[in-house]
Amino acid sequence: MLSDRRMTTKKQEYQRPVSIKDIARRARVSVATVSRALHDHPRIGVETRKRVQQLAREMGYVPNETARSLVRQCTYTIGIVMPDASDPYAAAILHSIEDMARTVGYTLLLVHSWGMPARELEAIQTLRKRDVDGLVLVSSRMGGQLHALTNKLGRPLVIVNGNSAPGVGYTVRGDNVHGVILATEYLLHLGHRRIAFIGGPEGSRSGWERKSGYRQVLRNEGLAEAIFPGNGRLIDGVRAFQVMQQQGRLPEAIVCYNDLTALGVLQAAWQAGVGVPENLSVIGFDDILYSAYSIPPLTTVAQPKAAMGEAVVQLLTRLIRGEPAQNILLPGKLIERSSCHAR
Amino acid sequence: MLSDRRMTTKKQEYQRPVSIKDIARRARVSVATVSRALHDHPRIGVETRKRVQQLAREMGYVPNETARSLVRQCTYTIGIVMPDASDPYAAAILHSIEDMARTVGYTLLLVHSWGMPARELEAIQTLRKRDVDGLVLVSSRMGGQLHALTNKLGRPLVIVNGNSAPGVGYTVRGDNVHGVILATEYLLHLGHRRIAFIGGPEGSRSGWERKSGYRQVLRNEGLAEAIFPGNGRLIDGVRAFQVMQQQGRLPEAIVCYNDLTALGVLQAAWQAGVGVPENLSVIGFDDILYSAYSIPPLTTVAQPKAAMGEAVVQLLTRLIRGEPAQNILLPGKLIERSSCHAR
DNA sequence: CTGTTAGCGCATTCAA
DNA sequence: TTGAATGCGCTAACAG
Numbered sequence: 001m002l003s004d005r006r007m008t009t010k011k012q013e014y015q016r017p018v019s020i021k022d023i024a025r026r027a028r029v030s031v032a033t034v035s036r037a038l039h040d041h042p043r044i045g046v047e048t049r050k051r052v053q054q055l056a057r058e059m060g061y062v063p064n065e066t067a068r069s070l071v072r073q074c075t076y077t078i079g080i081v082m083p084d085a086s087d088p089y090a091a092a093i094l095h096s097i098e099d100m101a102r103t104v105g106y107t108l109l110l111v112h113s114w115g116m117p118a119r120e121l122e123a124i125q126t127l128r129k130r131d132v133d134g135l136v137l138v139s140s141r142m143g144g145q146l147h148a149l150t151n152k153l154g155r156p157l158v159i160v161n162g163n164s165a166p167g168v169g170y171t172v173r174g175d176n177v178h179g180v181i182l183a184t185e186y187l188l189h190l191g192h193r194r195i196a197f198i199g200g201p202e203g204s205r206s207g208w209e210r211k212s213g214y215r216q217v218l219r220n221e222g223l224a225e226a227i228f229p230g231n232g233r234l235i236d237g238v239r240a241f242q243v244m245q246q247q248g249r250l251p252e253a254i255v256c257y258n259d260l261t262a263l264g265v266l267q268a269a270w271q272a273g274v275g276v277p278e279n280l281s282v283i284g285f286d287d288i289l290y291s292a293y294s295i296p297p298l299t300t301v302a303q304p305k306a307a308m309g310e311a312v313v314q315l316l317t318r319l320i321r322g323e324p325a326q327n328i329l330l331p332g333k334l335i336e337r338s339s340c341h342a343r
Numbered sequence: 344m345l346s347d348r349r350m351t352t353k354k355q356e357y358q359r360p361v362s363i364k365d366i367a368r369r370a371r372v373s374v375a376t377v378s379r380a381l382h383d384h385p386r387i388g389v390e391t392r393k394r395v396q397q398l399a400r401e402m403g404y405v406p407n408e409t410a411r412s413l414v415r416q417c418t419y420t421i422g423i424v425m426p427d428a429s430d431p432y433a434a435a436i437l438h439s440i441e442d443m444a445r446t447v448g449y450t451l452l453l454v455h456s457w458g459m460p461a462r463e464l465e466a467i468q469t470l471r472k473r474d475v476d477g478l479v480l481v482s483s484r485m486g487g488q489l490h491a492l493t494n495k496l497g498r499p500l501v502i503v504n505g506n507s508a509p510g511v512g513y514t515v516r517g518d519n520v521h522g523v524i525l526a527t528e529y530l531l532h533l534g535h536r537r538i539a540f541i542g543g544p545e546g547s548r549s550g551w552e553r554k555s556g557y558r559q560v561l562r563n564e565g566l567a568e569a570i571f572p573g574n575g576r577l578i579d580g581v582r583a584f585q586v587m588q589q590q591g592r593l594p595e596a597i598v599c600y601n602d603l604t605a606l607g608v609l610q611a612a613w614q615a616g617v618g619v620p621e622n623l624s625v626i627g628f629d630d631i632l633y634s635a636y637s638i639p640p641l642t643t644v645a646q647p648k649a650a651m652g653e654a655v656v657q658l659l660t661r662l663i664r665g666e667p668a669q670n671i672l673l674p675g676k677l678i679e680r681s682s683c684h685a686r
Numbered sequence: 687c688t689g690t691t692a693g694c695g696c697a698t699t700c701a702a
Numbered sequence: 703t704t705g706a707a708t709g710c711g712c713t714a715a716c717a718g
Contacts, residue, residue, distance in 0.1 A: 014497050019695055030705045035697060045703055060495045065472045066418060067695035069409045070710045077452075077473075085428060086438040086632060095429040098455050107469060109420075110453045112441050126450060129408045130420075152403045154357045234636050267636045289429060293577050293610045295638040362711055373689045378713060388687055410711035413694045 018059045026059070027052050038063070069131065078106050078316060079127030082138035083115040088288040089258065089303075093138055093160060096309025104317060106133070115201070117142045124149065134316040137162055137169075141204060156319030158312050163205045170319065172311045172328045176206050179301040179332030180213035183255050183283045186299075186334055188221065191343035192253040192281060196226040198240040198265070200257035207232075207257060210285065214255050226251060230261050237264020245272060252281065252343060259284035259291045259300055266294055266339065277341030287335055297337035304330045361402045369402070370395050381406070412474065421449050421659060422470030425481035426458040431631040432601065432646075436481055436503060439652025447660060449476070458544070460485045467492065477659040480505055480512075484547060499662030501655050506548045513662065515654045515671045519549050522644040522675030523556035526598050526626045529642075529677055531564065534686035535596040535624060539569040541583040541608070543600035550575075550600060553628065557598050569594060573604050580607020588615060595624065595686060602627035602634045602643055609637055609682065620684030630678055640680035647673045 020034040027034065029048060036044045037052035038061075069075040078101055082090045098108050109130055111123035120142050127135060135155055140146070140162030150157060150168045157169030164171050187195050197214045200207030211227065218225050228243060230236035237256060241264070244250050256262035262284030269276050276282055276296060284291060287302035311328045318325045363377040370377065372391060379387045380395035381404075412418040421444060425433045441451050452473055454466035463485050470478060478498055483489070483505030493500060493511045500512030507514050530538050540557045543550030554570065561568050571586060573579035580599060584607070587593050599605035605627030612619050619625055619639060627634060630645035654671045661668045 014499070017497050021695075031696075032698080032706080033704060036704085039697085043703060048703085062468075062471050064474055064695050066409055066412045066474045067710090068697080070413055070695080070712095071697050073710070075409065084438060085441065086431070086434045088429070088431060088434075088632075091429045091431075091434045094453075095427060095455070098428065098453060102454065107473060108453045110441060110451045111445065112438070125405070128405050130450060131407055131409045154360050156357070234633070238636070263633070263636060267638060267640075270638045289431075290577070290606070290633055293581070293606060295610060295613045297610075364711075374712080375690080375714085376688060379688085382713090386687060391687085407711050410694090411713080413696095413711080414713050416694070 017064070018061050019064065020061070023052065023056050023059060023061060027055050074133050074320075075131050076106050077109055077130065077132045078134045078136060078313075079109045079111070079124075079130065079132035080136045080138065081111050081113050081120055081123040081127070081140070083113050085110070085112065088260070088290065089286045089305075090138055092288065092305045093308060096306045097136065097312050098309075100309045100313040104313060106313070106317075113140075115139070115141055117145060121145070121149070124153075128153065128155070133320050134158070135169075136160060136312055136316065139204070139206075140164070141201075143203075156316055158316050158319070160308060160312055161206055163203070170315055170325055170327050172308055172315060173206075173330070174303040174308070175329050175331050176209035177213040177216075179285060179303075180210040180255065181217055182332065182334045183285065183301050184214050184217040186336075187253045187255065187281060187283060187340065188217070190253070190281065190340060192251075193223055194226070194251040195223065195253045195255060196228060196244065196249075196251040197255045198228045198230045198237060198257055198261050200230060200232045200261075202229075202231075210257055230257055232258050232260060234260050234264040234267070237261035237266075238268040239264075241265045241268035241272070245274075250274070250280065253340065254280065254282050256282065256284050259286045259288045259298060262298055262300065262339070263290070263294055266296075266298070270295075277339050281340035283340055285332075292337065294339075296339050299337045299340045300335050301332040302335050303332055360407070361404050362407065363404070366395065366399055366402060366404060370398050417476050417663075418474050419449050420452055420473065420475045421477045421479060421656075422452045422454070422467075422473065422475035423479040423481065424454050424456050424463055424466040424470070424483070426456050428453070428455065431603070431633065432629045432648075433481055435631065435648045436651060439649045440479065440655050441652075443652045443656040447656060449656070449660075456483075458482070458484055460488060464488070464492070467496075471496065471498070476663050477501070478512075479503060479655055479659065482547070482549075483507070484544075486546075499659055501659050501662070503651060503655055504549055506546075513658055513668055513670050515651055515658060516549075516673070517646040517651070518672050518674050519552035520556040520559075522628060522646075523553040523598065524560055525675065525677045526628065526644050527557050527560040529679075530596045530598065530624060530626060530683065531560070533596070533624065533683060535594075536566055537569070537594040538566065538596045538598060539571060539587065539592075539594040540598045541571045541573045541580060541600055541604050543573060543575045543604075545572075545574075553600055573600055575601050575603060577603050577607040577610070580604035580609075581611040582607075584608045584611035584615070588617075593617070593623070596683065597623065597625050599625065599627050602629045602631045602641060605641055605643065605682070606633070606637055609639075609641070613638075620682050624683035626683055628675075635680065637682075639682050642680045642683045643678050644675040645678045646675055 037049040113120040143163040146168045228240040284300035291298040367374045380392040456463040486506040489511045571583040627643035634641040
């Protein structure tokens with residue numbers, strides 16, 4: 001009685017949509033004329049045009065894009081392959097791409113890859129069959145295997161923050177090395193010397209780049225590196241912190257592969273009674289939605305997610321039109337909040 | 344020199360994909376034979392079949408789904424309209440729908456609505472032209488306007504957790520009333536008497552239901568209601584808390600419209616030095632990914648998001664096949680974590 | 687077993 | 703200005 005579990009059990013038939021042929025019949029003209037009327041074609045009588053358009057509206061005509069696509073040989077559809085829409089970072093990218101794509105008349109076909117190369121391949125095949133005008137791979141893990149694919153793809157390809165093979169498609173990416181240098185040097189300026197790093201997914205380019213930026217800075221300063229494995233999820237931050245503590249290797253500050261990892265560290269530190277930022281400084285990467293509201297608010301390197309979406313769509317439309325294009329590298333920006341503290 | 348801003352400025356032409364006609368020519372058979380071979384049609388020579396299949400593989404043939412869709416009169420595509428993929432709750436739903444849809448051979452066409460009825464309408468039109476086999480509206484705000492639409496839609500419609508008009512499409516929803524009763528009674532059992540509620544979006548069904556569940560419980564107990572407006576975002580939780588404090592109306596416990604709002608309250612309370620759960624109990628709704636890792640971990644009513652995706656796709660496929668169907672109401676579950684404390 | 691034909695809904699060329 | 707015819711890539715009904 002708590003629930004109004006209404007059981008609707010009607011059966012329903014769906015009727016065939018009206019086509020230009022139907023309109024033609026009713027208007028007593030040819031389908032060609034209808035087509036022209038609907039397109040405001042110049043060579044048509046103003047009289048018939050109005051009549052046909054009126055009729056189309058009355059009959060609830062909706063153009064069949066499938067048929068159009070077939071003759072036009074382009075679908076105004078772009079395919080997007082991403083690991084997982086429930087990852088806040090991926091979702092933000094998806095969000096900005098969808099937004100931009102819509103404004104230029106494209107619709108998005110979405111397939112998840114779960115970060116698995118095999119699934120990615122499958123997804124790409126699916127989208128290729130769907131005859132998308134262009135393809136976006138977010139956080140691709142395929143690397144070399146892309147090579148074999150790209151020749152046969154026959155469609156423009158843009159890779160966002162993923163492993164790309166040279167000469168395969170175009171890329172839009174955040175500047176990971178620069179960003180993590182920003183983060184690490186910030187910690188240095190705050191007076192920290194024992195700075196650890198929690199890594200990202202094995203074999204991912206962003207993971208590699210962020211790690212090497214960290215190493216580069218520490219090496220320049222002659223400081224010891226302390227690198228802990230991770231996989232970019234909340235739980236990885238939790239675990240890494242626990243490992244540090246169990247091993248008695250708690251540092252003064254931690255650079256995290258991404259915000260999710262950092263948020264995990266915040267949680268684990270709180271559980272363990274280690275105060276952030278008084279006893280431990282934590283810095284993230286990405287600036288996801290939640291980071292501004294974590295406890296304490298997370299200092300992080302923001303990725304320009306909106307700009308990325310724009311860049312992706314712009315790049316893709318250029319490629320579709322056959323115009324020259326170039327890879328895009330976007331700088332990150334340090335966002336100072338409250339998870340880091342001077343020593 | 345920090346960035347490898349490589350400028351790739353090649354211009355590239357994309358070639359026409361190979362069609363069954365191409366294969367037919369090379370194999371010196373008719374297109375019908377090719378089609379049959381590719382489909383393992385019974386009435387074909389095992390010899391020619393193998394030859395054609397081999398050839399197709401060599402030539403890198405990929406079937407054109409657009410053409411298929413045209414003759415088949417169905418696209419194996421389902422359209423999904425949601426406010427915003429970067430909302431963690433919506434993203435989780437999207438995730439589970441995509442996952443389920445893929446396994447049954449459907450691909451997703453995604454359009455954002457930004458929670459604006461006008462945009463929703465636009466999105467539905469877009470998808471209708473795309474000739475989707477079915478439509479999913481997540482957190483729709485359209486309400487009555489759906490009526491006019493649905494007759495002309497000509498496609499099965501499933502509404503997830505949104506405003507629906509009676510007789511328009513089918514619905515899959517979490518049991519909001521029951522869920523919020525669970526939450527409120529839990530607080531009651533913990534000994535709280537001054538329990539406030541922070542509401543959701545104005546005019547949304549879930550907002551209304553959750554509020555009325557709360558009111559129902561308080562009324563039964565003869566307790567005073569304290570309702571603060573909200574809109575389902577983090578910032579709404581922050582603001583509501585600030586208002587409570589400024590007005591000197593801080594309660595013993597707060598039931599929040601959703602987790603995002605609750606997370607905002609956690610943050611604001613922390614900023615204000617109000618300890619959760621010692622001085623204030625907070626309970627959310629949805630159980631988004633992050634809630635298990637907030638500080639403190641958030642007690643909440645979990646929505647069965649995976650089950651929802653399953654239900655949506657199953658319902659939709661039934662409708663597409665013209666089978667009888669029924670609305671689905673899924674129960675929520677209380678997840679006890681650490682944001683509530685006995686008085 | 688295989689080829690020929692027609693047609694899905696639409697845009698476009700060529701005639702009229 | 704309009705109509706008839708053709709084809710986009712593919713499937714399916716009908717002949718052979």
